[in-house]
Amino acid sequence: MIDFNAQARNVNPLYLSVPDAAQLILAKGLKNCIAAIADNLREDFMRWGDFDKSARVANHSRDGVIELMPISDDSLYSFKYVNGHPKNTRLGLSTVMAFGVLSHVDTGTPLLLSELTLTTAIRTAATSVFAARLLARPDSRVMALIGNGAQSEFQALAFQHLMGIEEMRLFDVDPAATAKLADNLQGSGLEVVVCASTAEAVKGSDIVTTVTADKNYATIVTPEMVEPGMHINAVGGDCPGKTELHADILNQASVFVEFAPQSRIEGEIQQMPADFAVTELWEVLQGHQTGRRDAQEVTVFDSVGFALEDYSALRFMYQSALELGLGERIALIPELADPKNLFGVLR
């Protein structure tokens, strides 16, 4: 256990750069990291009521969005900065870039400043698996992976190792992205099938994961593709005007979300009336609501990404960094002999 009160006396937060985070993940092993974050998610969603939650704050512009995602309980506070700019790849930049902070609630002292681009990909995959364990058929072995960009490897490996997926059916409108994913999955033990269309990838799959990036009302998956018993893990529709599923799929399925007030703004369900019935994941986890009812039901996890998931991930990164001695302390906050003498810093 970390003594956060002792940590808070050091005003210099630990800084975890991208190379530090990569070293941490390689030292622990990627699948162990996904599993550990999935465990943290389970722990944190079990105490859903302890958190001060709000929908993230989004500043929208023509080509994208920049968001802040804060959350706290009575011990820790975290926030993530994350952008979403689908056209960035044309400039050689990532669609999603992120970093975040973990702080001590009693004093406001920042404990950790960490890269979160890599970590977001891992926590999103961990969240997808966490939800699928509650909602997909336990005998799921085949997954369609639509959208083969920056997040796709993490989704593939998470579902292989934590959900028992054996066959991964890939499709992307950009064949180079699919080739990259197939290449990265070589040696993983997954049976990889490159498909010529979404319909071909989805056909016969137990789980359908969509992680596309276009900022449009898209209908990546249409009703005629959906088969009884499927679980749809819809990850890519995550801001106003950006959806992936045809509305009729939502009408005919049971829909699960992270935090309804945010999902109604950002998720697939932005297409639906304000009173469209959804179930929050924590309600299923805590046994207040049923997840999947039977092997024929179609379930949809309308995932947009919620601040609690970053809290769970930052908690893991902080603990692991301290344990492995990674990162460095940075002088982001003044260290003052007399806290009322800030002016003294200039002397």
Next chain:
Amino acid sequence: MIDFNAQARNVNPLYLSVPDAAQLILAKGLKNCIAAIADNLREDFMRWGDFDKSARVANHSRDGVIELMPISDDSLYSFKYVNGHPKNTRLGLSTVMAFGVLSHVDTGTPLLLSELTLTTAIRTAATSVFAARLLARPDSRVMALIGNGAQSEFQALAFQHLMGIEEMRLFDVDPAATAKLADNLQGSGLEVVVCASTAEAVKGSDIVTTVTADKNYATIVTPEMVEPGMHINAVGGDCPGKTELHADILNQASVFVEFAPQSRIEGEIQQMPADFAVTELWEVLQGHQTGRRDAQEVTVFDSVGFALEDYSALRFMYQSALELGLGERIALIPELADPKNLFGVLR
């Protein structure tokens, strides 16, 4: 002029630590920094309509609050992280600790990560003077400074150099804080008068600045202390449950705020009905509303601190850091040869 598009191609933001910021401020000179930020404030408040504005997001806990303050126009985005924990000084920690980020709106790339504890003290003083120039009597020469903590020197010097204040009357419930302030003001050219009470400090003053930290409904200034023609610069009441002025002062004065939707939650006017009349500073600046009507009127700037002020300050810090070659680039965001191959970072 900075070419922000060119800057955005470098995903490694410039990091400005506390020592870097202190070096920048010393190199430029503190009063020049306050003046330059006041100029930026004027420029940015003149184009108030260009900004995507929202009340800050606050996570409250027993002993304090942690807030995120985002804002953007069609070119730049900024946010500040700031806490407010009045009891922190007992632990040897600052009441207010802050840092912030300036980003490129078109791509979401963070350009600057900067300390903002020191910078917040400067921008708050710059904002106070910016407002006083619109609201106080131009012949103001005497200021009462109630609350002699971390922000007080910056307020004193800002009002001396940019408003022509010659006599500073100090009071704090903690005499050690007053002694520290008086000591730091030696050689400034200000006539410093240490007072035994708020009433003594306020008596005969043209401007009354309150920068106290207690998280309580306090009545630091009461109606019988207020004299005709005074301008009250109320800086310390800045979150729900934290006020400094007696409600009757507000009833008898003209009250000016930064951004009314936020001030009604956090400012002195949280004590007043939701339709209590206030004027936003930009309306006075742009000539839509009158500031001070005559030499007898009592004016109140109910300052809580608004995101635009940090935007103005970050803009100054970024430009100055580039100009002086201060700060260092940090690997907060992955640099990817293929932006769709985030997984490659782990290879």
